[in-house]
Amino acid sequence: MDEKPETGHTHRKAQPGYRWENVELRPYKEDERALFRTITRQVLFSDPDMHGELRYFDIAEGGFSTLERHEHMHAVVILRGRGRCLIGHEVREVAPHDLVTVPAWTWHQFRAAAAEPLGFLCLVNATRDKPQLPTEADLAELKRQPQVAEFLGS
Amino acid sequence: MDEKPETGHTHRKAQPGYRWENVELRPYKEDERALFRTITRQVLFSDPDMHGELRYFDIAEGGFSTLERHEHMHAVVILRGRGRCLIGHEVREVAPHDLVTVPAWTWHQFRAAAAEPLGFLCLVNATRDKPQLPTEADLAELKRQPQVAEFLGS
Numbered sequence: 001m002d003e004k005p006e007t008g009h010t011h012r013k014a015q016p017g018y019r020w021e022n023v024e025l026r027p028y029k030e031d032e033r034a035l036f037r038t039i040t041r042q043v044l045f046s047d048p049d050m051h052g053e054l055r056y057f058d059i060a061e062g063g064f065s066t067l068e069r070h071e072h073m074h075a076v077v078i079l080r081g082r083g084r085c086l087i088g089h090e091v092r093e094v095a096p097h098d099l100v101t102v103p104a105w106t107w108h109q110f111r112a113a114a115a116e117p118l119g120f121l122c123l124v125n126a127t128r129d130k131p132q133l134p135t136e137a138d139l140a141e142l143k144r145q146p147q148v149a150e151f152l153g154s
Numbered sequence: 155m156d157e158k159p160e161t162g163h164t165h166r167k168a169q170p171g172y173r174w175e176n177v178e179l180r181p182y183k184e185d186e187r188a189l190f191r192t193i194t195r196q197v198l199f200s201d202p203d204m205h206g207e208l209r210y211f212d213i214a215e216g217g218f219s220t221l222e223r224h225e226h227m228h229a230v231v232i233l234r235g236r237g238r239c240l241i242g243h244e245v246r247e248v249a250p251h252d253l254v255t256v257p258a259w260t261w262h263q264f265r266a267a268a269a270e271p272l273g274f275l276c277l278v279n280a281t282r283d284k285p286q287l288p289t290e291a292d293l294a295e296l297k298r299q300p301q302v303a304e305f306l307g308s
Contacts, residue, residue, distance in 0.1 A: 010241045014251030023253075044253055045229035051279045052206020054229055075199035075208055077275065078168075079251075087164045097168030097233075099177075099198055121231065124276065125205045152184075 018058055018119050020044065028057065029064070038063030038112075039115050046126070057110075058119040059083065064107045064111040067152070072128035074102035076110075076120050083118035084151060089142065091151045093111060094118070107134065107142060112154065157275065161261070172212055172234060172273050174198065182211065192266075193215030197259035200280070202224070207280050211264075212273040213237065218265040226282035230264075230274050237272035238305060239264045243296065245305045248272070260295060265308065 012021040018024065028039035029078060037061040045054040056079070059065065068084070071137065076085075078098045086109045087102055094100060094110075097136055100120075102108045113117035143149040155182055173179065174196060182193035192214040199208040202216040210233070213219065221240070230239075232252045239246055240263045248254060248264075254274075256262045266272035288296065297303040 010244060010255050010257070011239075011246040011248070012253040012255075014249065014253075018251075020251075020253055044231070045255070045277060046254075047227060047229075049227045049258055050206065050229060050277070052204065052277055053279075054277055066266070073201060073203045075201075075204060075206075077198070077208070086166075087215040090164060092165040094165070095168065097172075097174075099168075100173055101164050101166075101199070101201075103164070104203055121275070122208055123199060123204070123208055127205075 018056065020056075032040050039065060044121070051126055053120050055124070056119065057122060058117060059110060060117050061112055061114040062114050063117075065109055066131065066133070067107060067109040068131035068133055069105050069107045070129050070131045071104050072125050073104055074100075074108070075123040076100040076102070078118070078120045080117065080119040082113040082116040083111050084113075086148060086151050089145050089148055091147045094120075107138070109152075111151070155219040172210065180222075193219060198275070201265070205280055206277050208274050209278060210273065212271060213264060213266040214271050215266055216268050219263055220287070221261060221263040222285035222287055223259050223261045224283050224285045225256075225258050226279050227258055228254075228262070229277040230254040231257070232241065232272070232274045234271065234273040236266075236267040237265050238308075240302060240305050243299050243300045243302055248274075262290070263306075263307070 009022050023042045026041045028041050040058045044056055078096050080096050083094055086092055088106045119144045177196045179196045182195050186221050193214045198209045198210055231249050232248050237248055242260045
């Protein structure tokens with residue numbers, strides 16, 4: 001419930017630095033602040049009448065999101081910066097307005113470039129399952145592919 | 155069903171002119187091509203596993219969307235250009251990255267500026283009702299407010 005943006009604002013203006021009027025800047029994950037302090041999250045749209053939620057994530061230069069998988073999908077639109085993402089065993093360079101689909105149960109991670117932040121919109125279902133983290137065996141399996149090992153070690 | 159983007163593309167690159175790889179450019183409304191030929195629609199994300207759909211609409215200079223209302227909500231992120239929107243009885247100037255919420259059963263219309271296109275992402279529920287058009291009485295009621303009359307006549 002604390003994720004809801006304030007209601008009654010039909011128009012919320014963009015502000016400098018990928019911030020928005022009446023949208024709270026939050027840590028990436030409430031329980032892992034220390035690990036991922038290079039990422040922020042803003043919930044742009046979340047409403048009882050909507051079956052999807054739209055969030056904006058911003059990863060600072062050199063930062064990265066959790067390597068995880070879950071049943072729910074992600075639909076991502078890159079908004080700013082440069083970086084790479086791992087989707088399953090594929091590593092892709094991403095640029096503004098690129099679209100990235102993370103299918104169900106697919107390992108994924110987003111990494112900002114060393115010298116540029118990476119900001120993106122992420123659409124998810126309003127009701128969704130909790131992410132799974134990789135086991136040592138999962139990591140070993142992923143790293144069998146050289147490009148994945150390079151990505152995860154970068 | 156013909157609205158689905160091709161599947162199997164986890165990464166679809168942005169192309170010049172607010173187009174995307176493997177995303178079809180469609181008329182705004184299949185049944186009203188002649189009326190709204192200044193608008194195009196691209197379905198960016200639509201998947202059986204997602205409860206929301208994300209579309210990109212592009213309105214050419216001086217163009218406008220249908221004045222309509224419906225039960226389902228719209229969650230809009232402006233991507234490019236300039237324009238105005240009517241949400242209920244409110245007229246707002248919009249600029250890139252502004253957020254616009256169209257609540258249930260609220261009259262709405264988007265208009266591009268005379269000399270600039272207006273492009274925006276629009277999140278909706280995957281299952282949704284058909285829009286209603288205003289009756290003469292609805293229009294008269296809306297136009298009782300001078301700023302709405304000015305907007306609709308522009």
